[in-house]
Amino acid sequence: MYNxxxxxxxxxxxxxxxxxxxxxxxxxxxxxxxxxxCWLFFASADGKIVSETxxxxxxxxxx
Numbered sequence: 001m002y003n004x005x006x007x008x009x010x011x012x013x014x015x016x017x018x019x020x021x022x023x024x025x026x027x028x029x030x031x032x033x034x035x036x037x038c039w040l041f042f043a044s045a046d047g048k049i050v051s052e053t054x055x056x057x058x059x060x061x062x063x
Contacts, residue, residue, distance in 0.1 A: 001025060001027070001059075003031055003034050004035070006031065010025060010027050012025045018042055027061055032061055032063075034061050038055070038056040039055055041053040
């Protein structure tokens with residue numbers, strides 16, 4: 001997720017399953033009220049297979 005107002009980004013990585021259909025991404029408290037641009041891609045556990053990157057949409061940080 002990219003924050004153009006702060007010229008900064010946050011990302012989430014780890015052992016998440018695509019089948020979970022959702023994830024919570026912690027963002028810094030100083031992002032409150034900012035609009036973030038979101039992208040998503042998946043990679044196999046060994047990193048050898050990687051999906052195309054998809055632009056999801058923008059979200060506004062409210063809490």
